[in-house]
Amino acid sequence: MSEADKNAVWNSAITRIAPNKVAVRGYDIAELMGHVSFGSAVHLILTGQLPAPPIARLMDAILVSSIDHGATPPSALAARTVASTGASLSASVAAGIMSINRHHGGAIEDCARQLKAIADRSARESLSMDEAASRSLVAMREAGERMPGFGHRLHTKDPRTARLFELAREAGVDGMHMHAARAVEKAFAAVKKSLPINVDGAIGAILADLGINPAAFNGIFMIARAPGLIAHVIEEQTRERPMRRIDPVNHGYDGPPPRSVSQ
Amino acid sequence: MSEADKNAVWNSAITRIAPNKVAVRGYDIAELMGHVSFGSAVHLILTGQLPAPPIARLMDAILVSSIDHGATPPSALAARTVASTGASLSASVAAGIMSINRHHGGAIEDCARQLKAIADRSARESLSMDEAASRSLVAMREAGERMPGFGHRLHTKDPRTARLFELAREAGVDGMHMHAARAVEKAFAAVKKSLPINVDGAIGAILADLGINPAAFNGIFMIARAPGLIAHVIEEQTRERPMRRIDPVNHGYDGPPPRSVSQ
Amino acid sequence: MSEADKNAVWNSAITRIAPNKVAVRGYDIAELMGHVSFGSAVHLILTGQLPAPPIARLMDAILVSSIDHGATPPSALAARTVASTGASLSASVAAGIMSINRHHGGAIEDCARQLKAIADRSARESLSMDEAASRSLVAMREAGERMPGFGHRLHTKDPRTARLFELAREAGVDGMHMHAARAVEKAFAAVKKSLPINVDGAIGAILADLGINPAAFNGIFMIARAPGLIAHVIEEQTRERPMRRIDPVNHGYDGPPPRSVSQ
Amino acid sequence: MSEADKNAVWNSAITRIAPNKVAVRGYDIAELMGHVSFGSAVHLILTGQLPAPPIARLMDAILVSSIDHGATPPSALAARTVASTGASLSASVAAGIMSINRHHGGAIEDCARQLKAIADRSARESLSMDEAASRSLVAMREAGERMPGFGHRLHTKDPRTARLFELAREAGVDGMHMHAARAVEKAFAAVKKSLPINVDGAIGAILADLGINPAAFNGIFMIARAPGLIAHVIEEQTRERPMRRIDPVNHGYDGPPPRSVSQ
Numbered sequence A, B, C, D: 001m002s003e004a005d006k007n008a009v010w011n012s013a014i015t016r017i018a019p020n021k022v023a024v025r026g027y028d029i030a031e032l033m034g035h036v037s038f039g040s041a042v043h044l045i046l047t048g049q050l051p052a053p054p055i056a057r058l059m060d061a062i063l064v065s066s067i068d069h070g071a072t073p074p075s076a077l078a079a080r081t082v083a084s085t086g087a088s089l090s091a092s093v094a095a096g097i098m099s100i101n102r103h104h105g106g107a108i109e110d111c112a113r114q115l116k117a118i119a120d121r122s123a124r125e126s127l128s129m130d131e132a133a134s135r136s137l138v139a140m141r142e143a144g145e146r147m148p149g150f151g152h153r154l155h156t157k158d159p160r161t162a163r164l165f166e167l168a169r170e171a172g173v174d175g176m177h178m179h180a181a182r183a184v185e186k187a188f189a190a191v192k193k194s195l196p197i198n199v200d201g202a203i204g205a206i207l208a209d210l211g212i213n214p215a216a217f218n219g220i221f222m223i224a225r226a227p228g229l230i231a232h233v234i235e236e237q238t239r240e241r242p243m244r245r246i247d248p249v250n251h252g253y254d255g256p257p258p259r260s261v262s263q
Helices: A038-047 A053-065 A074-083 A089-097 A107-124 A129-142 A159-170 A176-190 A199-209 A214-239 B038-047 B053-065 B074-083 B089-097 B107-124 B129-142 B159-170 B176-190 B199-209 B214-239 C038-047 C053-065 C074-083 C089-097 C107-124 C129-142 C159-170 C176-190 C199-209 C214-239 D038-047 D053-065 D074-083 D089-097 D107-124 D129-142 D159-170 D176-190 D199-209 D214-239
Strands: A010-012 A015-018 A021-024 A251-253 B010-012 B015-018 B021-024 B251-253 C010-012 C015-018 C021-024 C251-253 D010-012 D015-018 D021-024 D251-253
Touching (some): A015 B251, A021 A038, A038 A053, A038 A214, A053 A199, A053 A214, A107 A129, A199 A214, A251 B015, B107 B129, B107 B199, B107 B214, B129 B176, B199 B214, C015 D251, C021 C038, C038 C214, C053 C214, C107 C129, C107 C176, C129 C176, C159 C199, C159 D021, C214 D214, D053 D199, D107 D199, D107 D214
Parallel strands (some): A251 B010, C251 D010
16 A cells, blocks of 8 residues: 655655665565566656567667767767866756757657647547648748757758667557657648658657656656766767867767678 | 777777777677677677676676666656656656765775775784674774664665576676675674665676776666666656656556566 | 848847847847847847836836845755755756746736736726726635735735836836736725735736736746855855755844935 | 744754744845845855945955856756757756756865965975975976866966956955965966966955865855856857757857956
């Protein structure tokens, strides 16, 4: 029985701490360790539910897909800039985390909300999903709005997107948001616009189909990107001189050459 | 061939970005997705090496072990305090990340460094590990220093510690740091001090035996704790009124009752 | 002639930097030093205009009025909590700055906007300011909204408020926002509510009457509070032990006894 | 009578808060307002002493001297980078504050500590200050260390430095740190090095001669720079598009043309 502590001034429903006992959303943490992946534990702590193994694998894949995108995103630049002044690892990483907002990572949530609106419209107005998508895009264009989560500055065919949808289908996930996402791609193609769904849009569609609260989507992106930010800060601290001017565009890669997991 | 871009002003060895191609430490990200857990990808991005499956499982377990410890740690309190003023999710989480420093999470690195010093002394002075541990603790006591990573305010037998060592042994990890850790526990017991290794100490010993750079240990704790911080911020934003006084001690748990993974 | 640098990728209108020359909004910084107070320079950098001496004195008084409010505000608690983990001075102060948001300091801007709405209504609907205030408060009450900038948890007669209005009048400042503020106080009194304007409301009314952009008001509060945050962090670092539980309510004052400027 | 509150769990010596009463370091805040400049209040809250008027004017000049240095310092770039992602004003400014560390602003404290070491050596070894400076610089050079606070990337004759020393002398401040600073300049000149004291060094020497705790020096720089950071963030938010690539070098000035305070 999970009644609240009687003397408590306030309560939290996340983790119960007692002598020699730590339980996350009701699960003994020592039992979770070794039994579930970190992606599974992320799903648990954010939704209250431990996912089935295929969903856990999908959660891990979503986190892996966003672990880093090089040194040009503002989160990496902010973290490196702060690190170059002699800041600690945690302060530098925090500057990177603070950069994950509406315009950086926010398309995950925004795209999911637009896809839901399209799916809702399809149901409400008894339109096909394609028709609902098409009409919604026209309305957005007339209002001067852009559809978030579609198109990419660099990637015309984002390698992460196809893989995410493949893994989602393998996990049996293919709900109204993913359906709406395909309808949007078709609607763009019909007007000769090459605006395929990007990695943010794909993650938004999948997380929404998993039933996760959109308010947590940017948080999932923060979790995913934290290792990348840490790697950038440590590299800045160990490889560059303090207070250098960090060119946000003209930098290259000199790490390991291409290699394969299966080797 | 991994030569650096000729026009680049500076280089990074983390992630190569090219049109329709993202490769982390040389591995195509689309190939990593679905093949490796997030713990495995964390190991890759921080060390440059993809771990064998048992080590990957251990990395996931380490991350799971530190995903949350309730609302009393300063990182959770800082994140909730900032959230209560109306801050964004990312700013609130950043305040929590900034709280991970020498005194909070730092015992992971500090313990690993002390264990290494004991193991080095054992080798250098041709002492048994037990003798080296015992002499080092005497020296620390005389210098007024505490051994980091041993003893816990609340947990006399931390449930996470035994499980971590068990998983490490299952993964074939049992190097000089873990050996030194057991010697320290014995040395404390010999002088009637009940100061068992705690979760920070256990993680420090294992990560050091895995050969990971100690400068990254606090970063691994940040990755692990990020989901907990996000859960606390969302709970604060949705369940509490703005600007409340957050009692750091008198709060309880009213989440799901105890349940088991195997159910 | 202020034309932009021809080769510049982008421009800023704040400070011109050239060898042996620094000019803020056009003024040589060496000439400003010793001639204007910091409050005056704050006005200059945020508005582009150097204020007349009485306004400069008022700006300094506004900054002084908000320099600290003890250890209970969330900005001080966040800064102390982060400091207690071993964070640097700048990271700890940053956590305090991040706490200045809609619910903490935000009443300065929100009150100014509501006072403007009341003044605009008075003009638009040809109502007396008292009548406009009274009707607006009724509408807010019916909509379940609170008037920001009025009433205080602790101070029934905030000592800073009367002094601010006195200094404003001495500087010849008494525009529509201050007029509307008095009308709101009267309207509250007429319905037997003791909700005098508080320090946030007074600052909001005065800054708005000075013609400063409301988007900068929270920034002015950050400038004012920065010294207090720094004092709290240094006190935490030098006087308290790391990782202590910081009671947000039960703390006292043991500094210098009451003394007077004129002594 | 300044005894601590009997029921208090802990005490602070900064600000006493009571109903309708706020006293900073013992001074009624309403009395401070209008009587002292913000620079004076900064001195009070950080040292516990209200400065005499000439020192107050000097404190204001120190703050004014560091209010901004254009868009190239890492604090401005970090603040703008975070702002470009859609972050709030306070989060963006916090990222700038977090950038004030050893390598950015830290020369103020480091220079003061080196000047003290030179002055101490002069007293201890009965050397002239010039001789002590000369020997100390030789020792630093041999140890591969740089003297902090001397020389500047851009300014060979920093306009702020001469003005600061002039104002210090006008305020009757000219102690051992300023004396040592001149000796260092002479010693550099004697070996044909043009490394005049820079603005950080001058502030460090003056604050140290004022008897202020060096641990607060970086805090004084944070206070001074906060308005500049706020101006940069507001300019970024209102003038630039989100997620732009911020060139850290190739940007110009298009603000007001040169003008004079006395006009």
